[in-house]
Amino acid sequence: MTTALVGMTAQELTSIVLNKEELFILDVRNDSDFNDWKIEGESVTSVNIPYFDLLEGVDEALGSIPEGKKVLVVCAKEGSSKFVGEQLVEAGLNEVYYLEGGMKSWSEHLEPVKIGDLKDGGSIYQFVRIGKGCLSYMIVSNGEAAIVDTLRMSDVYEKFAAEHQLQIKYTIDTHLHADHISGGRKLADKVGATYWLPPKDADEVVFQYDKLEEGQVLTVGSTKLNIQAVYSPGHTIGSTSLIVDDQYFLTGDILFIESIGRPDLAGKAEDWVGDLRNTLYNRYKELSDDLIVLPAHFGKITELGEGGKVSARLGDLYYSNPGLNMHDEAEFRRAVTGNLPQQPNAYQEIRQTNMGKITPSDEEQREMEIGPNRCAIHDK
Amino acid sequence: MPTIKADQTLDCKGLACPMPIVKTKKAIDQLEAGKVIEVLATDKGSLADIQGWAKNTGHQYLGTYTEGEVLKHYLRKAKSSEAKEETKFPHTLTNEELQKKLEDNEKVTVLDVREPAEYAFNRIPGAISIPLGELEERIQELNEEQDIHVVCRTGARSDLACQLLADKGFKNVRNVIPGMSGWTGPTESNQ
Structure with a gap:
């Protein structure tokens, strides 16, 4: 029981969502922001009443809050949620919380989830950016680490590496990202690692990088842990997947759990649709069905499994994923080029930033990344 | 950048959400119907919020200019009778x-x-x-x-x-x- 308004951190909220605890969210942003992007969870119920409709009082909100439930008030930054939350407390409600830092901090929270162990010791971790649906990976073996699809909040990886006494050796991007700003180069520069990017995505890149190409093998730790690159174009022309330790398959934005990547974010949907089909229906099919697919995104909260893990066996996805079950080529072409979801927020500026062509301030980068990732063809 | 004549200017620069809208509401409550208020704000979120607020309250949102970091929003206070007023002029x-x-x-x-x-x-x-x-x-x-x-x-x-x-x-x-x-x-x- 609480009698005052209490702050809830993005991390606390993440554990509520992952543990499927019941939570009622009063989202006080304007309705277009709410409809565009909101906090989701299997046991989360949310109602949207903009704070500016509650300036005269919170009676309207009181009517829609279920009795005796924990209430979390959410807004863009946090000011409006405190404004409304305090009024709810004054009106006599118990257990009223506001989200510290609002949707901005929700967008930036990364939750490390252990996926599994490696054959010669070591482990692989998935860093789940739950608010935006981005997934990145840290492969750890014998005091060394490689990070795949590093997110902008690079201090999270640094801290994790320090806690586990790891030297970050490589940061690798599976492709030039359009929905979020890569932290790979920044982190590599800071800790003395090398930054790897597929050269076909790097035509316009203005900085030095190492070329990630098919057949390349990177070793992490002194044990034989190999990261093997597989050229798999379609979402971008350079998109490259990684096979780790012969068991984990990092598919970037080509193959997700419940959908497949969209080929249009670099403006070349028609050119790349054939590559995307070939990658998904031929190249990937030649690989072992037992590989564990680890994508760079999830689109729906239902894709989060036990403890927040997002993964599936490749062979199973050939049955369950609608993107792998369009046997007619014309149908596939229609599905991945026509009727696509809205593009991710500021995707062109994000690509320019990832090429090093523009250097927005931290605050601008934060604004650019607001909203869901929208990298799959089935995202709404 | 055009200068637009308004009946009142409200400075909300440097204020974070919800204050720009809270202050706009207070100011417009004092304003005579039909008058125009100019709201200066630096909070980018104020754009969508002021539009949403105007829509829900019936005040007329006229538009916004951006001048560097400052957003200048223009609103006209609703006159409840305006829509119903009978017109008398025959031509x-x-x-x-x-x-x-x-x-x-x-x-x-x-x-x-x-x-x-x-x-x-x-x-x-x-x-x-x-x-x-x-x-x-x-x-x-x-x-x-x-x-x-x-x-x-x-x-x-x-x-x-x-x-x-x-x-x-x-x-x-x-x-x-x-x-x-x-x-x-x-x-x-x-x-």
Whole structure:
């Protein structure tokens, strides 16, 4: 029981969502922001009443809050949620919380989830950016680490590496990202690692990088842990997947759990649709069905499994994923080029930033990344 | 950057959400109906929120200019009776009739009697701006012999303007019904 308004951190909220605890969210942003992007969870119920409709009082909100439930008030930054939350407390409600830092901090929270162990010791971790649906990976073996699809909040990886006494050796991007700003180069520069990017995505890149190409093998730790690159174009022309330790398959934005990547974010949907089909229906099919697919995104909260893990066996996805079950080529072409979801927020500026062509301030980068990732063809 | 005349300026620079809207609400509560307020804000979120708030409260959101870091929002306080006010001036023409005249290049004068901020964001190309409140003192800017078509948002202010012009001896005056709220023809705005 609480009698005052209490702050809830993005991390606390993440554990509520992952543990499927019941939570009622009063989202006080304007309705277009709410409809565009909101906090989701299997046991989360949310109602949207903009704070500016509650300036005269919170009676309207009181009517829609279920009795005796924990209430979390959410807004863009946090000011409006405190404004409304305090009024709810004054009106006599118990257990009223506001989200510290609002949707901005929700967008930036990364939750490390252990996926599994490696054959010669070591482990692989998935860093789940739950608010935006981005997934990145840290492969750890014998005091060394490689990070795949590093997110902008690079201090999270640094801290994790320090806690586990790891030297970050490589940061690798599976492709030039359009929905979020890569932290790979920044982190590599800071800790003395090398930054790897597929050269076909790097035509316009203005900085030095190492070329990630098919057949390349990177070793992490002194044990034989190999990261093997597989050229798999379609979402971008350079998109490259990684096979780790012969068991984990990092598919970037080509193959997700419940959908497949969209080929249009670099403006070349028609050119790349054939590559995307070939990658998904031929190249990937030649690989072992037992590989564990680890994508760079999830689109729906239902894709989060036990403890927040997002993964599936490749062979199973050939049955369950609608993107792998369009046997007619014309149908596939229609599905991945026509009727696509809205593009991710500021995707062109994000690509320019990832090429090093523009250097927005931290605050601008934060604004650019607001909203869901929208990298799959089935995202709404 | 155009300077737009407003009846009141409210400085919300440096304030974070919800304060720009809280202060705007307080200020508009004090404002006389039909008057225009200019709200200066640096919180980018204020743009969508002020539009949403205006829509839900019935106040008229006119538009926003960006000047460096500062957003300048323009709002006009709703007049509850405006939509219902009976128009009395007998000589009217419809939006479509005016649009046709303009398309046929007929020599007509379009007189826009809304507030300068309303005119700045959305007007009929070539329209002259004299707000209703200034019409009497600026009447010599108009030519009595011309065909004058008076326009406002809903036809209410233009009705009063037509009556005033007729009293002053103007012969060829018509009220455009309904006015800008239903205008589908070409428009222009300050850049």
